[in-house]
Amino acid sequence: MDTLLNVIDVEATCWEGRPPAGAVNEIIEIGLTVVDLAAGARLAKHRILVRPRRSRVSEFCTRLTGLTQAEVDTGIEFPDACALLVKEHRADSRPWASWGDYDRNQFQRQCKATGTRYPFGSRHTNAKLVFTQANGLKRRPGMATALDIAGLPLDGRHHSGADDAWNIAALVLGLAATGDWPEGD
Template sequence: MNELLNVVDVEATCWSGAVPEGAVSEIIEIGLTVVDLGVRERISKHRIVVRPERSTVSEFCTELTGLTQAEVDAGVRFAQACRVLAVEYESGSRPWASWGDYDRKQFERQCAATGVTYPFRALHTNAKALFSEARGTGRRYGMAGALRIAGIPLEGRHHSGADDAWNIGALVLDIAGRIPWRVTTPATA
């Protein structure tokens, strides 16, 4: 049975202190792993680098994510990234998940601020909340901590959107092996 789920992790411009005047946090990388819940495996890993339009990549951001200003300058515009999600990854019809609600809220904020159509029509799952439920703990662990608890090695670089989406995909499979997978956030209109 084919039960595809998009697992999404974004990286955004960030600073070690206050946000510089006139700048806003913008998505600079969208990591996406397609998980087949029916056969219980991660089937593909993708990366979309996005060019910020109202901020720049700080030294802190480069240290955290590995992304440089030059790399994101070569990326696609946010509107194009959203079209890629819709066309290539069926984000308008396929359910999706992220670790917590940050990624969903960042897309909502950035789409509202830029007038770009929100690329997701499907229902969202907060995998962090389901992990806590599946493990019977009230604590919500970060992705790296959850991997340790699950006994799953972290693959790649933490705070790389593509690598984090791949690792979250492994956690999704762990969760789905313990409790029924379900939507936690209703669709955005």
């Protein structure tokens, strides 16, 4: 049985207020951590930079994510990033998780808008919801707050897709260790 799970976190173009005319949120970084649920280990940390086509990285976005327009200009096209997820990370068949539904919804919106094949299979787990229920919380915490609640450090930079996926993976492994992670996911 495959006990591997892809933990995904994306960063997208963003603005302090309304987006400029014609601009839309586009994925600029895909962070992916491969987790072996049976072994209780994070196996690999990946970062895919994605070149936006309909928007630019704002100063606000750079302050938040650390990503610059020049850096994401070195990335690959969104359809190529989706194909890479399938080819190298078995995204179409391996279960995956993200912190909340934003990442899943952003991929669905962007795939539809660009005519790109959605790279993921149907086995998605909202790790934020599982964490909230497992800890009997009334409100769903952000990832950094969840790390505090779990007594785990925040490794790296918050709002870095690669670092956030790594941190979410630690939360997932904590849930799996206590039997709170859904079976088969």
